[in-house]
Amino acid sequence: MKTSFMEKTFISVIYLILTLLTLVTLYPVVYVLFASVSDSTLLLQNSGLLLRPLGFQFGAFNMVFKHPLILRSYGNTLFVVIVSLLINMLLTCLAAYVLSRKKFRYKAQFMVFIIFTMYFSGGLIPNYINIRSLGLLDSYWALILPTAINSFNLIILRNNFESLPDSLIEAAEIDGANDYHILFIIIIPLSKAVLAVITLYYMVGHWNSWFSAMIYIQDRAKFPLQLVLREILLIGDTSNVVTDIGDSSAARESVKYATIVIAIVPILCVYPFLQKYFAKGTLIGSVKG
């Protein structure tokens, strides 16, 4: 083929760019990893690139696990993420399905009903008062229920459901399938890729969230991991002093990074499992443009 030289260059350029990009985006991760096993003092003295651990040690991880809250908050986060995900996926699928059906009469109205909430909200205080009046204050449900549906994810999922061929659904309806059947047995298996993305979005959202916990959770034993992580990262920036006591524990700088490592490892492990759904050709049949 005469284009083969062009094609080869084209592909090589893509490989080159991707390799560079991979190296560049790898750096922050490597930085955190190396920093977590480095000697704190050497770490502070160092100012350039961090290309290897400085004075190898694992003391930071020891200290992290000794922290009174980290392991506990890990469990809290896991609980909240798992329960949230179940509710999220169920409700989002239901809503997306209904809003994707042509036969549903008030589709446009409901879309506006939903999109409106993406832009207008009561704000912090009324939300807080609402949660309190529902009796959810200081409970895990305050972290789970208010985020039961994310409108952004709902829209993405609905658009995906909508793009599935009508003929599939029509055929099922002629066979006598009802809406639950169509959703759970026909549509969901066909939308694995986008469902994987949505799951990921929800999961990461819950995993990283700290703001609602900061507002609604008072009992420190119920803090999620990210809130504890923030406290550790921001330690030592207090400007008011009554009695100024020295904090000379040698590992304090690397402890910050060790905490980050243990906070991101689980979420990184999830990706490869979801990745397989992004392989080509999961969808059988044609796609409507």
Place this chain on the structure above:
Amino acid sequence: MKTSVEPTSNNTMKVSSNAFKTAMKDLSVNRNLYIMLFPVVLYYLLFCYKPMYGILMAFHDFKPSKGILGSDFVGIKHFINFFSSYNFTMVVRNTLLINFYDILFAFPAPIILALMLNEVQNARFKKICQTITYMPHFISLVVVCGIIKNLTESDGLINDIIVFMGGERTSLLLRAEYFRTIYISSGIWQHIGWGATIYLAALSGIDQELYEAAQIDGASRFKQIIFITIPSIMPVIFIMLILRVGSIMNVGFEKIILLYNPATYETADVISSFIYRKGLLEFNYSFSTAVGLFNSVINFILLLSTNHLSRKFNQMGLW
């Protein structure tokens, strides 16, 4: 089950009892759909619409002991305060510019990454590449900003490169003219892989037969991208773009606060950091609600108009 969707003309004047009848009829015909929708509607009513009376705070002088509705009504005083404040034009300009450049550079970046990954045949390389580019998204902003500070310091790596190329050492974060560049490029660096996931999912849905047919016709790889791949993921791109434009007045304040300093206020101070200082830290809720409402209204209008335009020219929209 038989559906009865009769095309109703919008021009017909409908009496409300008629509308009610239609609704009841629809309710009985599509009972399952309404049952499915019930918990969803419940959620939105309970957690989104119920607290929405809080918007009224923008028109009151909120006092905790009096409650939101019991506080003194002050009309648009807070809006006037905002519009006439010393840095109003500056924060609005900065917010819009950061978002404009962000849409220009950071929005297409994950799409390009996804397209490039799609061309890679080596499954292993592709997997590694995907996983790694996706990782920085999870590193706390505090740490990422720490790394950015490290790299841009007067004796940091970027300055070493500048000096090597014959430039002069400067602390880059102290130069107002570089703030947006640093902000946006670091944003791409952190989120490109994460942003690409949605496009990768869309790419996975493309019918392989289309490519086979194109290959038989002798279309080059590049042509296949232009004529098959991009059109196939266009709906996703448009949805994302419409949603992105609808948040043009938003910039996360956290990263701004971590990166800005008095020397770069003129390009770095945005509406959200302004609200943060005024509202949450200075206990001026009514004021910050007013600014937030102003923001939301503009965003919402922009969303409605992009959606309208998109429907008009692409037959695609959110609704």
Place this chain on the structure above:
Amino acid sequence: MSVKSIKKGFFFMVGLLMAATIISGCANRGGDNQKSTSSQAITTPIGQYPIETEETLTYWGVLNTNTAKNYTNFADTPIGKELEKKTGVTVKYIHPAQGQQQEQLNILLASNDYPDIIESNWTSGYPGGAEKAIEDGIIIPINDLMKFSPNYERELSGIPGLDKMARTDSGKYYVYATIRKNYEESIFWGPMFRKDWLDDLGLEPPTTIDEWEKVLIEFRDKKNATAPFAVRANQANGSMLLYGAIVGAYKTELSWYTDNDKIYFGPYDPQYKDFLAIMARWYKQNLLDKDFPMADKKSIESKVLSGKSGAFIGLIGSEMGTYLRVMQEKDERFDLIGAANPTLSKDEESFSGAANLPFYYYFAAAITTHCKNPELAARWLDYGYTEEGAYINNFGVENESFVIEDGVLRYTDTVINAPVEENMLARYDRFNGPYVALILPATSEQTMLPQQIQAREAFKKNMPVYRGYPPLTFTVEESERLSNIMNNINNYANEMRTKFIMGTEPLENYDKYIEQLKSMGIEEAVKIQQDAYIRYQNR
């Protein structure tokens, strides 16, 4: 999976969701109802502990970062347990997330449902000040409760001028603040130098601005320091730690200060220009850290430990102490020395300095309007001002963390000899709250390095008079006006200071800057402050 089972499952989930909402709702409401039992009279005589009561108190306050390394709740700490034992009152502590306390407090206040006691900065932290917090119906004045707090009352009259600081203009007492008994000893920060460098170069710690410049030049040229003088500048409310030490040489301050019965705004002073000039010169000559507007505690630490900086303004404990202990292992010669703030000529006294008020109001406990039993709260809070209570709050548990031998209080070996990671000293210190804060020479000797003690002595020279901001009170209109003006001005003054020093704004434009301050209303702000200051003096 059959359609029916899916259908069932779906209904089940919906039902579950709703049930969960309702159940958790009821459960918590039940809890709320329990609270409102009527309080019985306390029979224990005033000033006697333990108090006999069944009732509990709720207490909102920040858990100190040092304490949080080992405990999740103050009630679990040795001090918390000891306090409960001695006072006989069970207290439920609610701690906000660190670093977010202001946001969290504001939400709590706005929601109109408060715990019994809130520990915060009621004097200058609440917009509009204490008088406004009382008017807004958040906290109550404690004048009528003073009879239940004889020890606090005694402490307030123990130090001249203290009583005045604790009241508002209209004479209301409103908080139980930290009282620094020996506040002359409460010196925490000042200029510090690399002693080993000074020795190598045959230099003495500098005392004047000219000497400083000489030392910094030597550091730059002979010690290859790339940022000889490192300062922290971008800290929103910690302006004392900035180049405060330098600005004092020019007889002004970085913010509001008092001088001879008058109140001034430093960045509006004519002599402030001279300060900017010297800083700009140092910046230009690479004597001042080039990255100074972004500097924070960590970056200063990094510059000092890596030998890029030889002079900095630091804290005696968490900076000097840490650097010395950490570097002792790596580099035996590394040494630091503290020096008094510089002046323009040898025989002057520094204008600005490290002196503190005996009334420390940043972590002061106020009783809220929602408190069911203010008498109990007042009695319980008073314990921190008894001798026994003060010892517990400062030094922990007697015979466990401290002993009193021949009338001298000393730490026990368990505390002193524990490895640093055990964080022992911090476990037995409350750090902040409503009590008498003590600094005792004997314990200082036990816990401090000789360099730290030397530094504190050196910093004592800094300033005999407290020139900082007294706890003024404003009327509601005044405070609204003042915050409107000052928010903009502070931002602008910060921005311009940075630009003048970096040279991006030439100093010739100083007059323009002053004009701009005027147009932003600085004169009015000064007048409001002055009026409040006169009222304060007349209390």
